[in-house]
Amino acid sequence: MSATATDAGAAGTGVRPAWVSDERLAEWCTWVARDPAGTATSTAVAPYDGLVTATVPASTAEDVATAIAGARRAQRSWARLPWGTKAAIVLRFHDLLVQRQDEAIDLVQWEMGKARFSAWQEILQVATIARHYARHGRHYLADNKVRGAIPGLTKVREVRVPKGVIGMISPWNYPLYLAVGDVLPALLAGNGVVSKADSQTPLTLLWARALMAEAGLPRELWQVVVGPGSVVGDALIGPVDASAEGVDHICFTGSTATGRGVGRRAGERLIAASLELGGKNPLLVLPDADVEKAAAGCVAAAFANTGQMCIHVERVIVHTDVYDAFRDALVAATAALRVGQSFDYSVDVGSLASPAQLETVRSHVETAVAAGAQVLIGGRHRPDLGPLVYEPTVLEGVTEEMPVCAEETFGPVLSLYRAVTEADALAKANAGRYGLSASIWSRDTAAAERLATSVRAGSVNVNDGAAAAAGSIEAPMGGMGDSGLGRRHGAEGIRKYTEQQTIATQRLMPLGPPPWMPVERFVGIGNAQMRLLRSLRMR
Structure with a gap:
């Protein structure tokens, strides 16, 4: 194995990239959902030199509740926008991401320490996800006509409606791909989002949130909270007794041990959870x-x-x-x-x-x-x-x-x-x-x-x-056993952020015997119909 020494040539403190000014850091920190009077902070150290990257405002449980409420307000109008309007914002984000990728790659390396090619792969994945769902998400969410109870008399459609507010808990190992790649389909499906930034890598997520605002996303629709999981993560899922508002779906990527706790909390609240966990x-x-x-x-x-x-x-x-x-x-x-x-x-x-x-x-x-x-x-x-x-x-x-x-x-x-x-x-x-x-x-x-x-x-x-498999964005990705529940990518990667709703319209006459027909006669006709459909190999 050949060796390469630490690159300490970047301006600033330690290996801090030269373009990361104090002004840029302060601007990113404004995207943290936090009471202006709050004083709690979060710090992380850069793997390359062990020095602090930045001090970021930390959110409280009350801040999380406020963020969820804000995302819910914004979601109501966002869900009513035409698909093309939402997709255009995501595609603008795609273009900005590709244009300014060096900034994102620098931040990923600074916060997490990976090699630059591995950091670039996060750009590739997020850009591919943005293009795919902006162009194909409408097909995944299209209404589906199904046969009704009485063919010809009952018209039935299966539709998909947004769940409301999606909670995202993402890890440090892919601070752009795993943090943003799940947010994009959730937004396109008509939801608001509250993301918990990992304490090791908050700057990458805050940079992406600022970029999405530049692309045109409403400020309240996608909120970012920062802080320990025991405070911010628990508040994001919400309490069972509904003493505070929680999210409507939780998307978690992380360890199996933590995922079990997230799944348990979600189950107690009767909300769905998608969990991508560990592997061997x-x-x-x-x-x-x-x-x-x-x-x-x-x-x-x-x-x-x-x-x-x-x-x-x-x-x-x-x-x-x-x-x-x-x-x-x-x-x-x-x-x-x-x-x-x-x-x-x-x-x-x-x-x-x-x-x-x-x-x-x-x-x-x-x-x-x-x-x-x-x-x-x-x-x-x-x-x-x-x-x-x-x-x-x-x-x-x-x-x-x-x-x-x-x-x-x-x-x-x-x-x-x-x-x-x-x-x-x-x-x-x-x-x-x-x-x-x-x-x-x-x-x-x-x-x-x-x-x-x-x-x-x-x-x-x-x-x-x-x-x-991971790069085939049209195919689902997820685990079995202790590796988790649910899938990202493909149709399931956007449908999981929606609720299925059945809309049935009855024509001409109601189900059941008409007023002038004896019940026994109606039952006889129904029995004959069942035998006929069976002989015709029909439902």
């Missing part, structure tokens, strides 16, 4: 796989975003016939990665986001090695490259009792496992309670696609590590 994602290398391509794909899926993504590969299950060749190719591909910190594209694997992430990674590796696992490459914290830089690591000889085997590491760590048969590989892939993403490598793509249906995962990539 497997990659299977079958005996006919091209091991060089499989190794390159594995490296991309495991070490992109410094391994801090829910769909990244952590477990590599290799058929014994190609195990040695694949292992050697994987180590060579990992060794070629450029590791370090830089605000340009000279680094492949950047910093971890926080000391807590570094501690988890270091603990998983050191505990495994102490119990007998071997480090094939990596396995070291590199403070010479940056405070939170950890080398991409490949482990061999991992056993079930080691935390790295079943617990989500969420860092640049891979574990290799042998499989003696395809059935053995499948059993290992389906071990545990997670089921978010998986990957299968084989020259026989038809056989791999058949095997994919037996893998317990919301997305299965054939001859790709993770990006093919």
